Every structure is written in C-alpha cells, then in structure tokens.
Amino acid sequence: MANILLERTVPLPLDEAWRRITEWRRHGEGVPLTRVGQFPSEPTRVGTLVVARSGVGPLSFDDPMEVTVWEPPEDGAPGMCRLEKRGRVVLGWAELEVRPGPGGRTRVVWREEIRIRLLPSLLDGVVRRSARYVFGRALNRLLRQA
Known part of the structure; x- marks a missing residue:
C-alpha cells in the first residue's frame, strides 16, 4: 500500500474550504480522464457512494468509495470525512x-492509503509519487476555484 499526505493552508473559512473539497463531481475536473458521480446525488452523508470512473473506453474502471465518516465543521470546530474504497481495482x-x-x-489535510489490486508492492513508490502529484494538483484546483 502507498500512503500519501497532502497539507495546504488557505485563506478560506473552514466551511468554504470544506465545501470546496467535498464537491465530489469537481474532483474529476482535476484528475485526468476521470469523471466523478455521487449516489444519492445530495446531500452527502454516511453511506453516500462516490464513484470515480477513470480511463478511456474499454480501458476504464470504477473506483467506488463509501462515505463512512461525515463530520462537517461546526462553530469553528474541525471537519472530517472518511471514504473507504470499495472497488475491484483500487x-x-x-x-x-x-x-x-x-x-x-484554514489547514486542509488529505490522507490516503491506496493499493492497486494485482500491482506488486515493489511499485508502491511509483503509486505514491503518482498519487501525490495527481491528487495534489486536484486539491490545489479545488481550493483555488469557488
């Protein structure tokens, strides 16, 4: 498994930073060849399924993630969301x-543990570097755009 940690400090209120990083469909805008959907569509809560579909044509796969913790920030207190990956590939x-x-x-923290099924652990470093680059760009984009 590859572990990644991304941290950003932004000049946004807690609730605005939260809104931006939990607009699931917008995550796909920052990840190449990826579209993201949410079921049910609104509002996000424990049990919501977020599905990232990556690839082109027959070389596509789904990365379904279930929201298992949903604690939006309230009255200046921190907020946290946890997604468990439920797919066959990721x-x-x-x-x-x-x-x-x-x-x-506001301090934004993105932690992720990722494993690609059938990919040997020898390649965890490649997965880690790739994920840090792709998710880092996506996070920057989410936080920059209202």
Missing part, C-alpha cells in the same frame, strides 16, 4: 480534514 481509504490554521486561515 483499494484503501481517504480522509479529508479541515481545521483552524495560523492567522485565521
């Missing part, structure tokens, strides 16, 4: 967190 989990940061800013 396994692991992801956690997205917002918490107060220095100078009235």
Whole structure:
C-alpha cells in the first residue's frame, strides 16, 4: 500500500474550504480522464457512494468509495470525512480534514492509503509519487476555484 499526505493552508473559512473539497463531481475536473458521480446525488452523508470512473473506453474502471465518516465543521470546530474504497481495482481509504490554521486561515489535510489490486508492492513508490502529484494538483484546483 502507498500512503500519501497532502497539507495546504488557505485563506478560506473552514466551511468554504470544506465545501470546496467535498464537491465530489469537481474532483474529476482535476484528475485526468476521470469523471466523478455521487449516489444519492445530495446531500452527502454516511453511506453516500462516490464513484470515480477513470480511463478511456474499454480501458476504464470504477473506483467506488463509501462515505463512512461525515463530520462537517461546526462553530469553528474541525471537519472530517472518511471514504473507504470499495472497488475491484483500487483499494484503501481517504480522509479529508479541515481545521483552524495560523492567522485565521484554514489547514486542509488529505490522507490516503491506496493499493492497486494485482500491482506488486515493489511499485508502491511509483503509486505514491503518482498519487501525490495527481491528487495534489486536484486539491490545489479545488481550493483555488469557488
């Protein structure tokens, strides 16, 4: 398994940073060849299924993730969401967190443990570097755009 950790400090209120990083469909805008859907469509809650479909044509696969923790920020308190990967190709989990940061800013943390089925652990370093690059770009994009 490859573990990644992404951290950003942004000049946004907690609830706005949360809104941006949990707009699931927008995640696909920052990940090449990926579309993201959510079932049920709104609102997100424990049990919501977020599905990222990546690839082209017959070389596509789904990465279904179930929301197992949904704690939006409230009254200045941190917020956290955990998604458990339920697919046949991509396994692991992801956690997205917002918490107060220095100078009235918001600290955003994205933790992920990812494993690609049938890929030997020898390639975990490649998976880690690739995931950090792709998810880092996606996170930056989510936080920049309202």
